[in-house]
Amino acid sequence: MTSGIHHITAITRKIQANVDFYVGFLGLRLVKRTAGYEDADQLHLLYGDAAASPGSLITFLAWEDGSPGRVGLGQPAEIALAIKPEAIGFWLTRALTHNITLTGPAQEFGEPVLRLKDPDGIIVKLVGEADVAGSAPHVTKDIAAADAIQRIRGATIFSEKPAETAAFIGGHFGYRQVAEADGITRLAGGTGDVLDIRNASGFWTSAPGTGTIDHIALRAPDRATVEAMAERLADEDAGDTNMHDRTYFYSLYVREPGGSLLEYATDAPGMTVDEPLETLGSKLFVPRHFRADPVDVQARLPQFALPGEERITERDLPFIHRVHRPESPDGTAVVLLHGTGGNETSLLPFGVRLAPNAVLLSPRGRSVDEGYPRFFRRLTTVTFDQKDLVGEAEAFAAFMEGANAAYGLDPGKTLFVGYSNGANMIGAVMQLHPGLIRNALLLRGMNVLESAPTVDLSGTNVLMLTGQSDPYGSYAAALETRLAAAGASVENRLVAAGHELGAADLDLAKAYRERIIG
Structure with missing residues (x-):
């Protein structure tokens, strides 16, 4: 069974600030821009490595000027990105010079970690992972290959049922428990990433909104495996599931016993199914099921500029x-x-x-x-x-x-x-x-x-x-x-x-x- 993180999806309030952080500061590549699958008036951006590889993708739904959410029980709470251990100093200096809120470096499970906050307050951890080698790190004019983000290292899930959450993820998605410390159960996938299940009993419940992580998507080898998983979950009465063709992958959604939303997504056909690798992220994709005029959809979506492009700075x-x-x-x-x-x-x-x-x-x-x-x-x-x-x-x-x-x-x-x-x-x-x-x-x-x-x-x-x-x-x-x-x-x-x-x-x-x- 393929096991690992496919992508992580969160919600942002200001798409320009989000682009400036994930592309401009972290150096990820914008690999896809789409209208939302559930709401055509919602911009959805996907960032990743140079090849838009599964396991490198961080995606954001834009709730422009939307209400902030609340991080709490039944929700992913942190995104971890893997870097080479010797790059910690580079990122510490870069964060300080870019006025990015940070703490650390500190040791977590024997690895050096810098904790940053993105413009919405989402915690992004840069983890120095020994011997990490991403498949296609994105190199920019001010971030060299040795310092670049390699891939997703993992995510943290807040659960008041940590044992059940860990058992569900391990039993269905191929993760295994590898460590436990300070109220965190660490699960490892087959591709080298981790899920940290934090015992958050007594913590307040989560509320959807900007500044929160919506879901974690785990990797499936093919559509048949996704459909077989749906049948298995139904037989076990594991709760509501739904399957979707998302053009770039086929997936199902399910909530683990602690309440966090998980997606099970195929690697194929991938982000290059409708755009060549060289121009990924340059055009807007509007899901066909809306039968909407792309001109009308694009007009309603918030505009943004990539680093170096001309922009209008929105005033307060x-x-x-x-x-x-x-x-x-x-x-x-x-x-x-x-x-x-x-x-x-x-x-x-x-x-x-x-x-x-x-x-x-x-x-x-x-x-x-x-x-x-x-x-x-x-x-x-x-x-x-x-x-x-x-x-x-x-x-x-x-x-x-x-x-x-x-x-x-x-x-x-x-x-x-x-x-x-x-x-x-x-x-x-x-x-x-x-x-x-x-x-x-x-x-x-x-x-x-x-x-x-x-x-x-x-x-x-x-x-x-x-x-x-x-x-x-x-x-x-x-x-x-x-x-x-x-x-x-x-x-x-x-x-x-x-x-x-x-x-x-x-x-x-x-x-x-x-x-x-x-």
Whole structure:
């Protein structure tokens, strides 16, 4: 039986910081970028050695700006990577010069160990393993072959049932117990890696989220072995299992008695099944079962740059936001404000199709209504919290002032696009902070300000697109009247739709943007 770790998967909150750590600092190679198999709007990056070998792969699901999880019972807690023992000094110096949090070196099971923390707080151990020789260590301009990470050394699992966890992994996946010390049972696989089962009885339970390890995948020789394992686990009533074709491997998932999620994954067909080795990790793969348009998927995924590539550094501004930079920027920008139930990714596909060469800026509303982000709270379906509206409009004005400076946006060449609650926010901001927004596209908008401030909106261009069968469409005229009375150039067009958006909205939006911005 093949035994060993295939890959380890964790969750990150900021993909750029994650890339900078695992590629830039640790020197791993980005070997694959995919949309998530369970959620196409979730970026999944895979790092590994130069050949993307099983046993070298560390993968991350990007929950961009997601909530932090909690490390605890029933969860892997540490990633260990193997280096040559004589490379410990190199990595100690490198960590100090890169301002990476670390402890050690210390001895663990007779091996020198440096403990680091990645940007999400995940513990990454660099272990000096005697006579280690990875199959294809990735060499970079500042990390020589002698110092490079060789492969995965192992992982630590927190369990309140350590004996049962060890027996399950040993009995099903070919690991054997080789040592025990300080509450840790060490299991060794056939490929030289280890799993440390820590007795964490009395510790708090884990919670999924960013900064946690989702699962450990163990190696299977082929699909038939995975399917046979599924039958064996079912016969033993070992709990729920599910099998998936992940394109690059075939696998099943199961939880060990302590609660940690394990995957059993085949080595074949491997990461080069759809890309040559020379260009691994250069293109996005979208799983076919979503039947999604790759343009829409890619627009919603967070962007990042590899070390040395041009990048936009995201600024700390009052609103969580997403910046999408096109390959060939034309000096224009589109600011996108989502509707109720949406978030900072919802309108990005619309923005990419509206203005392929514009920088897109998409903030997330900070008010929460029935669990959904909004730009201000409502009291009923057609009355709104005026204090919240005024306060959030002021915060949004400050956000745009910072964003214009941080991302080099030209207000005269920026189109503000809002849908539903986002459109209502734009309409309010234009009245409360005149001059901030010069060009606006309001999709299914209505007036939400109860008092009409006296303002001058001369030189402001507004297109309103109202659905003919939109139940809120009758409220659009009040906003049109108020903006026009303040001096704005306003056009309110009816489209054959309800509250939802369609192709007609995009066509009219394109023509409008071409006319006012070019």
